[in-house]
Amino acid sequence: MAGRSIELIEYLRNVMQEEGVDFLREAMAALSQEVMEADVSEQIGAHKHERTAERSNYRNGYREREWQTRVGEIRLEIPRVRQGSYLPGLLEPRKRAEQALLAVVQSAYVEGVSTRKVDDLLQSLGLTGIDKSRVSRICKGLDEVVERFKSRPLEGKYPYLWLDALYLKVRVNHHIRSMALVIAIVVKETGEREIIGFGVGASEEEAFWSQFLRGLVARGLSGVELVISDAHQGLCAAISHILAGATWQRCRVHLMRNLLAHVPKQDKSVVATAVRTIFAQADRAAAGQQLQEVVGALSVRWPKAARLLEEAECDVLAYMSFPAEHWTRLYSTNPLERLNREVKRRTDVVGVFANVEAVERLVGSLLIEIDDEWQVVRRYFSQESMLKLYEPNPQTLLAATPLRLAPVR
Numbered sequence: 001m002a003g004r005s006i007e008l009i010e011y012l013r014n015v016m017q018e019e020g021v022d023f024l025r026e027a028m029a030a031l032s033q034e035v036m037e038a039d040v041s042e043q044i045g046a047h048k049h050e051r052t053a054e055r056s057n058y059r060n061g062y063r064e065r066e067w068q069t070r071v072g073e074i075r076l077e078i079p080r081v082r083q084g085s086y087l088p089g090l091l092e093p094r095k096r097a098e099q100a101l102l103a104v105v106q107s108a109y110v111e112g113v114s115t116r117k118v119d120d121l122l123q124s125l126g127l128t129g130i131d132k133s134r135v136s137r138i139c140k141g142l143d144e145v146v147e148r149f150k151s152r153p154l155e156g157k158y159p160y161l162w163l164d165a166l167y168l169k170v171r172v173n174h175h176i177r178s179m180a181l182v183i184a185i186v187v188k189e190t191g192e193r194e195i196i197g198f199g200v201g202a203s204e205e206e207a208f209w210s211q212f213l214r215g216l217v218a219r220g221l222s223g224v225e226l227v228i229s230d231a232h233q234g235l236c237a238a239i240s241h242i243l244a245g246a247t248w249q250r251c252r253v254h255l256m257r258n259l260l261a262h263v264p265k266q267d268k269s270v271v272a273t274a275v276r277t278i279f280a281q282a283d284r285a286a287a288g289q290q291l292q293e294v295v296g297a298l299s300v301r302w303p304k305a306a307r308l309l310e311e312a313e314c315d316v317l318a319y320m321s322f323p324a325e326h327w328t329r330l331y332s333t334n335p336l337e338r339l340n341r342e343v344k345r346r347t348d349v350v351g352v353f354a355n356v357e358a359v360e361r362l363v364g365s366l367l368i369e370i371d372d373e374w375q376v377v378r379r380y381f382s383q384e385s386m387l388k389l390y391e392p393n394p395q396t397l398l399a400a401t402p403l404r405l406a407p408v409r
Contacts, residue, residue, distance in 0.1 A: 256272060
């Protein structure tokens with residue numbers, strides 16, 4: 001053993017004298033090799049080429065492995081044994097340093113940092129970097145967490161449900177396709193907001209939306225009183241079939257865009273101002289009356305816009321049948337649009353996803369993060385206002401149901 005120590009010291013002395021050689025890395029490699037040799041000698045009961053009565057096993061060559069360290073990448077020659085296996089303590093699986101590295105890579109991935117930028121980040125920290133494929137393999141460790149989030153059971157009642165979709169570029173069978181990412185958020189009966197599901201599909205066809213909603217119902221989605229979404233035909237059909245009995249609120253922001261598409265550019269601001277007066281009314285009856293007046297005014301010059309507004313009356317004013325304290329967050333998909341923008345901010349960095357699994361991994365990790373933040377902030381709606389949803393007081397009833405007085409004789 002003393003002879004090997006002298007050889008090691010002499011080797012390091014020679015390394016120090018050579019130009020262009022990283023002494024720290026070479027020293028770490030040499031010392032690590034010596035540690036492994038001593039470790040395996042103790043395990044089998046004999047040094048290399050030594051004959052002893054205590055020997056319990058034999059060496060069986062070496063296997064190479066790369067080891068990422070703070071001084072760079074080191075190529076180790078790990079001794080093998082004939083019976084059983086040998087794994088050096090410095091490469092213990094899931095070692096704390098390795099877990100920290102995984103956490104850094106995964107956090108960067110969730111933050112929207114591309115795999116190539118992760119490689120540059122590691123190089124700036126003194127490591128030799130991790131290639132693109134290895135970063136992707138590391139990030140697959142997120143899959144189990146995401147799957148648990150997607151399939152967790154839903155408990156209690158969820159009176160308000162928002163649904164919307166955005167589109168991402170995904171590589172499918174060597175072709176880049178635009179695929180729909182759909183997200184569902186709810187407000188529970190206690191007033192808290194929650195992300196309950198997401199999915200990726202080829203398009204927003206009725207079949208895809210139906211499958212998505214059936215999955216939510218199977219996990220326990222119940223008690224839905226109001227569904228807020230845009231007027232996509234496939235989505236509306238799925239809502240009517242799967243969530244029968246729930247009221248549908250047509251997003252008034254989307255309606256305004258659709259309506260203004262039938263109005264010349266120079267008149268858009270005038271029409272938009274007139275339509276907004278409908279939503280400024282104090283109750284459903286007044287809003288319905290104002291809508292008819294606006295329809296009459298628009299029909300003279302913009303009959304298509306007037307017809308669209310008239311046909312949408314029940315759907316775009318549905319939110320007024322619910323507690324007035326909730327109106328500002330029920331009349332549109334804006335609460336979900338803000339979440340979609342945050343998702344897009346991260347996914348735009350990636351550009352084109354390698355496959356659907358990569359989309360679910362990144363988006364799912366991000367949604368878990370956001371959902372955790374929502375659980376520690378104040379309730380989206382107060383408990384007092386949520387009670388009005390189930391036990392409406394006379395004021396709410398008056399706002400929700402227009403009075404029909406008998407004619408005076």
